[in-house]
Amino acid sequence: GENVEQHPSTLSVQEGDSAVIKCTYSDSASNYFPWYKQELGKRPQLIIDIRSNVGEKKDQRIAVTLNKTAKHFSLHITETQPEDSAVYFCAASIGRFNDYKLSFGAGTTVTVRA
Amino acid sequence: GAVVSQHPSWVICKSGTSVKIECRSLDFQATTMFWYRQFPKQSLMLMATSNEGSKATYEQGVEKDKFLINHASLTLSTLTVTSAHPEDSSFYICSAPPGLAGLGWQETQYFGPGTRLLVL
Numbered sequence: 105g106e107n108v109e110q111h112p113s114t115l116s117v118q119e120g121d122s123a124v125i126k127c128t129y130s131d132s133a134s135n136y137f138p139w140y141k142q143e144l145g146k147r148p149q150l151i152i153d154i155r156s157n158v159g160e161k162k163d164q165r166i167a168v169t170l171n172k173t174a175k176h177f178s179l180h181i182t183e184t185q186p187e188d189s190a191v192y193f194c195a196a197s198i199g200r201f202n203d204y205k206l207s208f209g210a211g212t213t214v215t216v217r218a
Numbered sequence: 219g220a221v222v223s224q225h226p227s228w229v230i231c232k233s234g235t236s237v238k239i240e241c242r243s244l245d246f247q248a249t250t251m252f253w254y255r256q257f258p259k260q261s262l263m264l265m266a267t268s269n270e271g272s273k274a275t276y277e278q279g280v281e282k283d284k285f286l287i288n289h290a291s292l293t294l295s296t297l298t299v300t301s302a303h304p305e306d307s308s309f310y311i312c313s314a315p316p317g318l319a320g321l322g323w324q325e326t327q328y329f330g331p332g333t334r335l336l337v338l
Contacts, residue, residue, distance in 0.1 A: 140329075147331045150328070193261060204250055205264065
């Protein structure tokens with residue numbers, strides 16, 4: 105089955121600096137890669153996602169890059185702000201396309217220091 | 219669009235009782251819903267896939283007789299934790315992809331707010 109590894113497990117950055125979280129996956133059939141942000145006690149919120157036919161996607165301060173050959177994808181947050189502090193999860197699709205199942209990484213706790 | 223609700227938001231029960239959690243898609247029909255369990259400071263662990271009109275499929279290691287899933291309609295899935303014990307205390311979250319509802323990518327999973335279960 106799909107195995108998603110996420111690094112680092114914790115990340116502390118100074119406000120205004122960039123944060124980068126990296127994930128690797130094992131199933132070459134995976135073709136959908138979302139990123140979720142979860143604040144304490146809240147639901148995971150989709151922040152950006154990418155499909156395998158695209159190498160990079162950007163939405164304001166957030167960007168995701170995908171290297172399908174190497175089976176890794178990364179989340180980049182620029183100009184970090186205190187409200188970016190949360191747990192971030194990467195995920196990769198598993199199974200057949202219309203199964204819609206996801207395998208999640210272990211999560212990265214991001215702390216933005218003011 | 220793509221709003222998922224969950225009820226109740228928290229529940230405290232005595233050991234041995236059963237607890238039912240509801241997951242609803244509010245603005246789209248969901249033929250598939252997912253149930254996850256999340257322990258403190260851990261990731262989301264998929265428990266089962268809820269399929270409208272057919273039996274749920276459970277992940278390895280999840281007891282189907284303990285975690286009963288019913289997908290009664292295209293907007294409602296329920297998870298019943300039967301004979302709950304303290305080790306079942308956790309944060310239970312459902313999600314639903316919009317599929318062909320026209321609300322973005324069909325495979326994007328939108329999460330409910332979660333249900334915090336505490337079994338005494």
